[in-house]
Amino acid sequence: MVEDVAMDAVFHALAHGARRQMVHRLSSGDLTVGELAEPLSMSLAAASKHLKVLERAGLIQRTVIGRRHVCRLRPAPLAAAEAWLRFYERYWTERLDALEALVVAAPTEDDEEEA
Numbered sequence: 001m002v003e004d005v006a007m008d009a010v011f012h013a014l015a016h017g018a019r020r021q022m023v024h025r026l027s028s029g030d031l032t033v034g035e036l037a038e039p040l041s042m043s044l045a046a047a048s049k050h051l052k053v054l055e056r057a058g059l060i061q062r063t064v065i066g067r068r069h070v071c072r073l074r075p076a077p078l079a080a081a082e083a084w085l086r087f088y089e090r091y092w093t094e095r096l097d098a099l100e101a102l103v104v105a106a107p108t109e110d111d112e113e114e115a
Helices: 002-014 017-026 033-040 044-056 076-105 109-114
Strands: 060-065 068-073
Touching: 002 017, 002 044, 002 076, 017 033, 017 044, 017 060, 017 068, 033 044, 033 068, 044 060, 044 068
Parallel strands: none
Antiparallel strands: 060 068
8 A cells, every 4th residue: 555655656746747857857967956947947946846746756855955955866766667557568569569460451552553
């Protein structure tokens, strides 16, 4: 049950585009709150609220150095989410394989012109 709550927090955190962009940017290294907020054209207060959601999900760690808040990605919760998604991957892979078979078997315009 605790694992379900943690997974819910991860998917909730990743449900917002700004937070996904923050996670992506943090994959390249540590950034301050200001550096994370700047390309998103949002205030530091708004960025901080998004970062709190990411913190609660365990996706980032924030360290205060003087007046600077430096954020670091914590990838373990992402790995758990990926493992959960990987279990279901076979279902969409099977459907894509079936779609590919239909497309390959479908007559083309060249086939119809020859007939």
